[in-house]
Amino acid sequence: MRKGFRLIYTSTVYMLTEFRRYCTLQRDQTPLASLLVYLKRKGGWAQLNQIWKDLGPSSGGLFWNQTTLINKLDKLERLEIILIERRVLPSSRSEEKKKTNTFCRLNPTSPLAPHIYSMLKIYKGEEDKYSSELTEKPLDLLNSLVGSDDKEDPVIELELEASLDLLSEIFKVERDEAKKMVKERMARKGLLRDSER
Numbered sequence: 001m002r003k004g005f006r007l008i009y010t011s012t013v014y015m016l017t018e019f020r021r022y023c024t025l026q027r028d029q030t031p032l033a034s035l036l037v038y039l040k041r042k043g044g045w046a047q048l049n050q051i052w053k054d055l056g057p058s059s060g061g062l063f064w065n066q067t068t069l070i071n072k073l074d075k076l077e078r079l080e081i082i083l084i085e086r087r088v089l090p091s092s093r094s095e096e097k098k099k100t101n102t103f104c105r106l107n108p109t110s111p112l113a114p115h116i117y118s119m120l121k122i123y124k125g126e127e128d129k130y131s132s133e134l135t136e137k138p139l140d141l142l143n144s145l146v147g148s149d150d151k152e153d154p155v156i157e158l159e160l161e162a163s164l165d166l167l168s169e170i171f172k173v174e175r176d177e178a179k180k181m182v183k184e185r186m187a188r189k190g191l192l193r194d195s196e197r
Helices: 004-026 030-042 049-056 066-078 113-119 138-148 154-171 175-188
Strands: 082-090 098-106 120-124 132-136
Touching: 004 138, 030 049, 030 098, 030 113, 030 132, 030 138, 049 066, 049 098, 066 082, 082 132, 082 138, 113 120, 154 175
Parallel strands: none
Antiparallel strands: 082 098, 120 132
């Protein structure tokens, strides 16, 4: 059981590290951030043709060629931030002909998913209408928020619990004593504030 938790934790850490690395390669953070917000707003499956129509040049979107959009979607799928599904559907011109359509959606289990809207700032416009726009450096903000939630991550909590059990076994002490040992070591290293001791 512990091995399974460790694998999930390692996979999540790897994904977040790779996503941060990918973000640093973005000269302009806006297209990738806009794509994530778009998929979050859709809430479900969005067809690639529709994504291109909404985010491409014909509607004043940020993607000027379809290859760039597809490359970003492929990368996000590899990082398990989005899910991609290919479906064979009848052609709109002829029901006898079938063609493959690509659908994308935000992966609801991704640690990024709950924080996507944090990249938006809301403001009140004319006639008390509310609008939103991306913050400055939206991906940096997203990454900082996802990183700050590590202490509350249930997988990490399970890892800590398993570690305490392991320490108890190794040193043949009660669990409370193992916890005290960890705190003392952290205090010596200056990792605890006075209020946490």
